[in-house]
Amino acid sequence: MKNTTRTDWGRRQPPVSSSNFELYAWFFMRVSGLFLVLLAAGHMFIMHVFNDTLNLDYEFVAARWDTPYWRTFDWLLLALSILHGTNGLRIVMHDNISNKLYRQIALYGLYFISSAFFVLGTYVLIAFVREV
Amino acid sequence: MDIKLNILRYNPETDRKGHWEEYLLNADPDERILDLLHKVKWFDDGSLAFRRSCAHGVCGSDAMLVNGENMLACQVLVKEVSNPIKIEPIRGLPVIKDLVVNMDSFFDSYKKVMPYLVNEEEPGERERLQSPEDRDRFEDTTKCILCAACTTSCPVFWTADTYVGPAAIVNAHRFVFDSRDNASKQRLEILKDVNGAFRCRTAFNCTTACPRGIQVTKAIEDVKRETLTIN
Numbered sequence: 001m002k003n004t005t006r007t008d009w010g011r012r013q014p015p016v017s018s019s020n021f022e023l024y025a026w027f028f029m030r031v032s033g034l035f036l037v038l039l040a041a042g043h044m045f046i047m048h049v050f051n052d053t054l055n056l057d058y059e060f061v062a063a064r065w066d067t068p069y070w071r072t073f074d075w076l077l078l079a080l081s082i083l084h085g086t087n088g089l090r091i092v093m094h095d096n097i098s099n100k101l102y103r104q105i106a107l108y109g110l111y112f113i114s115s116a117f118f119v120l121g122t123y124v125l126i127a128f129v130r131e132v
Numbered sequence: 133m134d135i136k137l138n139i140l141r142y143n144p145e146t147d148r149k150g151h152w153e154e155y156l157l158n159a160d161p162d163e164r165i166l167d168l169l170h171k172v173k174w175f176d177d178g179s180l181a182f183r184r185s186c187a188h189g190v191c192g193s194d195a196m197l198v199n200g201e202n203m204l205a206c207q208v209l210v211k212e213v214s215n216p217i218k219i220e221p222i223r224g225l226p227v228i229k230d231l232v233v234n235m236d237s238f239f240d241s242y243k244k245v246m247p248y249l250v251n252e253e254e255p256g257e258r259e260r261l262q263s264p265e266d267r268d269r270f271e272d273t274t275k276c277i278l279c280a281a282c283t284t285s286c287p288v289f290w291t292a293d294t295y296v297g298p299a300a301i302v303n304a305h306r307f308v309f310d311s312r313d314n315a316s317k318q319r320l321e322i323l324k325d326v327n328g329a330f331r332c333r334t335a336f337n338c339t340t341a342c343p344r345g346i347q348v349t350k351a352i353e354d355v356k357r358e359t360l361t362i363n
Contacts, residue, residue: 022330
């Protein structure tokens with residue numbers, strides 16, 4: 001005779017082995033959002049309040065990027081805003097494009113554009129050398 | 133008082149899509165929306181289809197969209213809504229006839245989160261004891277009557293029928309935070325899927341819609357945070 005426990009949980013479904021991606025994406029949005037508020041506020045004050053955007057020139061940017069500190073600041077702003085924005089758009093697309101094919105096309109388009117901007121921005125930040 | 137009642141009617145045998153029908157009634161301001169539907173069905177048009185069982189806000193059969201908001205027809209008085217009154221079936225589920233929708237997918241999502249106590253240890257001499265503090269942890273979510281007012285008010289559920297919906301997460305919450313239960317991890321594994329708790333965008337429609345006053349969005353956020361702690 002089959003040995004059954006006190007309660008037969010036959011209707012219980014086997015655990016679903018899903019990835020942690022959505023969990024981490026959700027957590028990332030909260031943490032990156034917090035950092036972005038600080039970074040974007042800093043960026044705005046430096047570029048628009050303490051300095052006048054009309055007077056920003058090559059010299060100003062080059063002087064900033066002489067220190068690895070400002071390069072890191074700008075790279076963090078770039079990386080977090082692109083990742084945060086891309087994930088937000090991914091969520092919007094998942095919610096609003098019900099056709100699977102169109103959704104895949106939109107998502108891959110988004111990933112391509114985001115990666116291109118990210119690679120381009122990172123390249124400029126790393127490879128920039130001041131020309132005297 | 134004179135009431136103008138507009139009901140979104142649909143008969144699968146004759147209609148290709150739903151159409152509005154107007155009913156002029158005389159009703160007391162203290163009568164319920166459900167009483168108006170009874171008046172139509174009993175004295176005017178017997179073909180009107182809607183669900184109701186206990187008629188006292190306990191069974192959760194008569195959730196419907198009244199003037200654009202999900203509510204139980206048996207719980208809302210005529211004087212509490214503006215006249216003319218528009219009544220539609222709850223959204224996001226296939227309409228069978230008039231105000232009756234097919235709730236199979238709703239209950240499938242509900243069953244998916246294992247909404248029952250799982251504990252295979254011997255309970256001991258008497259029942260499994262629990263402190264009042266431990267009981268309070270999930271007090272709010274024990275109130276769910278599965279009327280689907282929350283799930284069918286959720287904008288994510290309207291477009292993505294694969295989303296388990298607020299009601300399923302509320303019922304997972306009921307057992308995830310129960311100190312006597314041993315299957316929290318399994319439930320959270322199910323809910324961390326792309327169509328699980330993280331599909332919630334905190335629109336708060338569910339919290340507004342719940343006829344039992346459950347803090348639905350808060351319960352979903354509780355589940356999200358708990359998922360973070362087990363990983």
